[in-house]
Amino acid sequence: MIPLDPENWSLLQGIIVFCVCALVIAVAGTRITGVVDQLADRTGIGEAAAGAVLLGASTSMGGVVLSVTAAWNGHAELAVSNALGGIAVQTFFLAVADMVYRRANLEHAAASVPNMMQNGLLICLLSLILFAPYLPEYTIAGVHPVTPVLLGVYIYGIYLVRGATEAPMWRPSVTGETREDEPDDVNTMPSLPRLSAEFLVLMAVLGIAGWRLEPAATVIANKTNLTQTVVGVMLTAISTSIPELVTSIAAVRRGALTLAVGGIIGGNAFDTLFTAASDIAYRGGSIYHAIPDDSKFWAVLTLLMSGVLMMGLIRREREGIGMIGMESVVITVLYVLGVVLLLTGG
Template sequence: MFLLEPSEWGLAQALMVFGACALVIAIAGTRITRVVDQLADRTGVGEAAAGAVLLGAATSLGGSVLSVTAAWNGHAELAVSNALGGIAVQTFFLAVADMVYRRANLEHAAASAPNMMQNGLLICLLSVIMLAPMLPDVTVFGIHPVTPALFGFYLYGLKLVQGATESPMWRPAVTLDTREDTPDDTTQMPSMVRLWTEFLGLMAVLGVAGWALEPSATTIARETGLGQTVIGVMLTAISTSIPELVTSVAAVRRGALTLAVGGIIGGNAFDTLFTAASDLAYRDGSIYHAMSNDARFWVALTILMSGILMMGLIRRERVGIGRIGAESVAIMVLYLGGVLLLLS
């Protein structure tokens, strides 16, 4: 039955493919967290930077392929809603990871200058995307000027994150529950060649699994009669964000708290480039001006969630409601509220 074209799949086939891909992503995502943690120590770049660049890019590969493919096929709303919905659900996943770490609130234990810098970068990039539809609808070779600005802003932001890692001008107060980014003993780790080979192999597995999720998710949506925005925000965004959930929980269990937070926030900043890459692939004008009101709502909601997370990293409440941070509770309420509004 799997020799059929995806367009010929029924709901049962699509669900089986979806489940198989999700399982592969869960296994590969758990393993790639350990590899990135070791690469962070081997290369000396630190967990926050490694989480932003390596873990964030690797776990976001499936979503980026999906958004670009959708844009190339002319489905602007699906491309944008997948990218923006992914950022929102991954922020929600950070609150889930906070529930896994029982010693103290994750915002308290993993506060660091690089993570705060990354979160500031994310808020700025989302604000640029939110401003884009209000700018003149002009393109050069089919590309809106905001697209190269997003790429440039992101690269400059990575430089600032690296600077905050190497020479921080601000440090969080160290408490008994603070988990600092201290390198492990590298003598017991595999060689750099083996680590990089394993990382690239796992990244390829995640990318292929994410690519395979797209037709199964589309088939499920078609068979159940869901709309395109619901597909992007609720189905493809969540399915392609499974690596972020798995890797963040796995990193917390390994004690790599900075990596867990940095992987989510860094991955979110990287995911804003889905929109820029989708504009490159979209041939019917500016993809920003094809954004629906629902997509703009999710941009605004994600900025609010990211701002609350920033406040949590600064406030650093040690123990909150149910032994998770009040910020995590607020993020979960906002996300679930947004989902209810979308489905209503």
């Protein structure tokens, strides 16, 4: 039997709790993508907007709770590395989804102005996080001024994404491989109240799993002498991002390509708010000034990966190496390189 107090957990008990929580996140996160897809059709908000807000936020619930819990417990390195590592691995997952879709390059087939807007928003938010440590370490009630700016930029960015969805000023060229997500028959779906209730329950399950994942990750870090950055990037970030991988592949196979791409990019933009939420929870001052160099490296790497993705979304290469886009190849190489450097201490 596993003690309630994490300080009494052994390494094996920490690993068991970690694996159970990761499994719960994977199952609940997979289920919630179908609910979000139906909510998008029921409410008429569209696949791109649903991917950006509903799917991105809900599948990230485990990660945000973990980061906030870690920050509250004084583990700033774990909180930030989980957030930034999650964005990097989810960008890599988009390349994996591209490998699954064999008809053409995924970024070509799922051409979408809102998705490009979301990616631009992500780049702005990551830049703000990297900019914060160079500002004075000044806080108001323990919160750095960049935190409300991050929240404001995100809200305004989502407003712009919605505008680009409803009244785009230009449209991507339609080709034989371009796929627009078609709404399903709402008459065959559960009622809106039932879908909403299931959505909220699944979000709560994801939050609880993320809350229990944090002490398990801390035990693993302490018992194995791994740095919190390694644990955050390689363990918690990947485990809390499993829903994004599963849901993006499921969406691609179902033909909901815009939802697949929008869910990843929208989730990435939302994940930057992990840092803002962690700064509010962190009582040791500005969490931005506690970001270690390894975590800053992952933020810079993610910026580079996002820039490559943006160029891929604009270029819209029909086919590339092995029937995947060149941007997917570059993103994969960059992520693997980052992992190698992290594990070797390079």
